[in-house]
Amino acid sequence: MSVKFGLLALLATEPMYGAQLRSEFEARTGGTWPLNVGQVYTTLGRLERDGLVESVGEPDEEGRIAYRLTDSGEATIRTWWTAPVDRSETPRDELVIKLALAVTVPGVHVAHVVQVQRAATVRHLRDLTRLKAQAPPGSDARHEHAWRLVLENHIFAAEAEVRWLDHVEADLARSSSRARPVPAGERPGRDSVPSRSPQSI
Amino acid sequence: MSVSHPALRLIDVHRTHGGGEAAVHALRGVSLEVFPGELVAVMGPSGSGKSTLLNVAGGLDRPTSGQVVIGDTDLTSLDARALAKLRRRRVGFVFQDYNLIPSLTAAENVALPLELDGERARPARRRAREALGLMGLMELADRYPDAMSGGQQQRVAIARALVGTRRLVMADEPTGALDSHTGEEVLRVLRQRCDEGASGLLVTHEARYAGWADRVVFLRDGVVVDSTGSDRPEQLLHAAR
Ligand SMILES: Nc1ncnc2c1ncn2[C@@H]1O[C@H](COP(=O)(O)OP(=O)(O)O)[C@@H](O)[C@H]1O
Ligand SMILES: [Mg+2]
Numbered sequence: 001m002s003v004k005f006g007l008l009a010l011l012a013t014e015p016m017y018g019a020q021l022r023s024e025f026e027a028r029t030g031g032t033w034p035l036n037v038g039q040v041y042t043t044l045g046r047l048e049r050d051g052l053v054e055s056v057g058e059p060d061e062e063g064r065i066a067y068r069l070t071d072s073g074e075a076t077i078r079t080w081w082t083a084p085v086d087r088s089e090t091p092r093d094e095l096v097i098k099l100a101l102a103v104t105v106p107g108v109h110v111a112h113v114v115q116v117q118r119a120a121t122v123r124h125l126r127d128l129t130r131l132k133a134q135a136p137p138g139s140d141a142r143h144e145h146a147w148r149l150v151l152e153n154h155i156f157a158a159e160a161e162v163r164w165l166d167h168v169e170a171d172l173a174r175s176s177s178r179a180r181p182v183p184a185g186e187r188p189g190r191d192s193v194p195s196r197s198p199q200s201i
Numbered sequence: 202m203s204v205s206h207p208a209l210r211l212i213d214v215h216r217t218h219g220g221g222e223a224a225v226h227a228l229r230g231v232s233l234e235v236f237p238g239e240l241v242a243v244m245g246p247s248g249s250g251k252s253t254l255l256n257v258a259g260g261l262d263r264p265t266s267g268q269v270v271i272g273d274t275d276l277t278s279l280d281a282r283a284l285a286k287l288r289r290r291r292v293g294f295v296f297q298d299y300n301l302i303p304s305l306t307a308a309e310n311v312a313l314p315l316e317l318d319g320e321r322a323r324p325a326r327r328r329a330r331e332a333l334g335l336m337g338l339m340e341l342a343d344r345y346p347d348a349m350s351g352g353q354q355q356r357v358a359i360a361r362a363l364v365g366t367r368r369l370v371m372a373d374e375p376t377g378a379l380d381s382h383t384g385e386e387v388l389r390v391l392r393q394r395c396d397e398g399a400s401g402l403l404v405t406h407e408a409r410y411a412g413w414a415d416r417v418v419f420l421r422d423g424v425v426v427d428s429t430g431s432d433r434p435e436q437l438l439h440a441a442r
Contacts, residue, residue: 115419119429122244122408122417126429129412133392155409162408170246 003035003043008052008069008077015056015068018044030147032154052076095161099168110172118165125158207234207270208369208400209258214267216253216423227253228264229423235402237368240395242403242411245420251404252373254420258402259292259371260284271369289318292369293362297377299354301346301361308333308342311361318365332360336390352383356390363399370394370401376410388413 006025010016016024018040025035044067047053052073056066069077095117102108132151216228227250235241243251256262258269260276269276271291276284293314294300301310311329316322333342338356346354355375362370372391376384384407392413395401403414411417419427 115427118419119417119427122411123429125408125412126414126417129409133389155412158412159408166246 002033003039004047005077005080007040007043007047008073008080011053011067011069012074012077015066017064017066019064021067027143028146030150032150047073103172111169114165114169114172118162118169121158121161121165125155125162128155128158206237206272208237208239208272209233209235209402210268210270211254211258212268212270214254214257214264214269216250216257216262217265218253227423228257230267231420231423231425233258233418233425235369235400237398237400238395239416240392240401240403240414242405242414242417243420244404244406244408244411244417247406249420250423251420253423255294255371255373255402255404259294259369260288261294286318289314290366292371293359293364293367295355295358295362295370295372295375297374299346299351299358301354301358303346306343306345307338307349307357307360310346310357311364314361314367315365320365329360329364332364333357336360336393350383351379352386355379355383355387359387359390359394363394368399370399372401372403374404374406376405376407381409384410 003025006029007021010021010024018037021044022035022037022040025040026033044053048055048067051070053067054070056068059065099110099113102110102113128151132148132155211231211233214228214231215226218225218227231250231254233241243254245251253262257264260269260271260279264277267277271287274287276287279287301307302313305313308326308329311332312322312325315325315328320328330339330342333339336356336359338353338360341349341353341357344353346357349357358375359370359372362372370391375391376387379387388410391401391403403410405411417429418425
């Protein structure tokens with residue numbers, strides 16, 4: 001839904017054409033959510049249908065139509081700024097699903113899955129850090145701020161993932177040492193108390 | 202000497218603390234290379250041997266077996282005096298608690314390794330100021346540690362670790378006492394010095410800081426269990442799949 005609200009938020013600053021909306025959206029989110037023009041027009045179509053935006057006059061000589069917010073659109077975006085983002089609808093994460101299956105499907109080397117993922121996530125983190133160390137090409141200070149904010153969100157998310165993987169690994173080590181005397185075929189106890197993430201003090 | 206001659210090499214390094222019943226095998230066969238210009242992060246749970254690894258690599262501690270080679274010098278062949286001299290000239294340490302001498306200014310702290318190595322005070326302090334200036338820390342030169350923030354002290358500590366002919370820095374949780382913005386400033390300075398040709402080993406438990414390194418090695422119970430591998434794109438592609 002971020003595209004819908006993204007377009008509404010941009011249109012609240014001034015009326016814009018579709019192509020302009022697209023480039024503004026990308027500039028302000030550090031290019032992390034590339035949009036195609038088709039997506040922009042489909043969304044604008046839906047917003048117009050729902051009475052949140054309207055076209056400004058006739059198409060110009062190049063056939064471009066500018067859009068602006070309706071009163072209802074203004075109200076919608078005001079509500080969006082003040083309301084928290086709904087976190088109860090968590091997106092399905094492939095890694096979580098993969099590990100949940102890994103601990104239940106026989107023959108999967110879970111510790112290996114964790115290790116491979118951690119190395120990949122740390123590499124990703126390094127690439128994000130390098131990106132952050134460079135200023136984005138040809139953008140103004142406000143866009144640079146937005147760009148950094150988006151990158152840092154990815155960096156914190158990757159860091160949290162590494163900590164979670166450390167935690168999973170420590171938990172795994174605990175439950176496998178507890179489960180050693182248990183006859184083969186039985187799954188290591190999943191009821192074990194989660195250990196704290198191993199960190200130096 | 203080839204272009205890619207390692208600045209630091211550990212070959213099958215073991216380090217056992219204590220003996221008999223109480224012996225702790227802190228390192229059990231660690232091999233590692235750090236090249237000029239490289240910053241390598243070491244991650245691992247508490248007690249996995251990270252500090253022992255840094256101390257052995259920087260010549261503060263000796264391996265029980267195996268070799269530690271800095272440049273062309275095998276540390277295991279040196280007596281205590283020669284080892285201390287090599288440390289003064291080649292290796293600097295950075296710790297979580299900054300470790301600056303409170304009665305000395307920033308410039309005097311940075312000059313200290315040079316003076317201990319026999320350089321006269323005046324030229325040593327001039328060089329220290331130059332080093333601080335290159336790192337954009339000139340305004341700190343005459344301040345005492347207690348008049349500096351933690352992040353400022355830590356950046357001065359990095360200047361000291363890499364002053365003069367020193368090109369190798371061992372940083373043990375250098376961001377441990379800092380907030381995330383200040384920690385990042387410190388990493389930025391460390392990264393900059395490595396980009397200019399220094400080499401570093403960085404112990405951290407925060408992946409966000411390890412992100413500044415070229416490579417990460419993961420330590421578990423004194424063994425390297427994993428590493429993010431080299432930086433070469435074809436290997437990255439290979440490893441990512
Ligand atoms: N001087 C020492 N004497 C005895 N044991 C030590 C000494 N230094 C470290 N150890 C032990 O060696 C292991 C590794 O310690 P250390 O290298 O400090 O780990 P880390 O820095 O990863 O927390 C730990 O079990 C620790 O208790
Ligand atoms: Mg330690």
